[in-house]
Amino acid sequence: MGRKFFVGGNWKCNGTNEEVKKIISTLNAGDVPSQDVVEVVVSPPFVFLPLTKGSLRSDFHVAAQNCWIKKGGAYTGEISAEMLVNLDIPWVILGHSERRLILGESNEFVGDKVAYALSQGLKVIACVGETLEQRESGSTLEVVAAQTKAIADRVSDWTNVVVAYEPVWAIGTGKVATPAQAQEVHAELRKWLHANISPEVAASTRIIYGGSVNGANCKELAAQADVDGFLVGGASLKPEFIDIIKSAEVKKSA
């Protein structure tokens, strides 16, 4: 057991050079629990990775928001896993719903990317989640299981994988999943890992929640047994990201 609380900040396609510097200085000044209690990873757009890595406090880590499915080469506009490794970027977010839905990334494509990134030594935040239509038709668990299976079919070592459950209807909408809704899917996902991979992987893999997390709702969500942290979008660009990181304390005292 002992799943360390994980808080990721996904900056998405936001920020100027000046804004990024400002966010970093706010993060650097933040009074947060120690690395033994919470793992913090922020994910700027590719172009700001070196700046962020170079000026961010050393107890926070950086992630890219995507990488290419295989070794680099003649793939205009893509960034390879090897390049991230070369720049000492330890993490990458893969399978975000914005890429699945807007750019048409399939479950299999995401699974291949996760496997390749891991094979190059990156750690992966793998995103899964249902659309509103899928939730309303009662297929939430089926959808997240299929997304997870496409990863599980290609990955044997889950040590460097964090699963982010991000219901699409809760992303950027201000419509956060209730703690009970989040807990239900997280528990089902963990059950799925238990049955289809191993009890050890189920017990040790962090399943984090994403979708309209903010400074006001994070504590109640963090208190749920199977919520091991957050992947934060909009609020990760604001000072309240520090409060979200602090919600790790809820877990510690639980």
Ligand SMILES: O=C(CO)COP(=O)(O)O
């Ligand atoms: O997509 C998300 C994080 O990856 C969540 O975004 P919001 O926190 O802005 O809803």
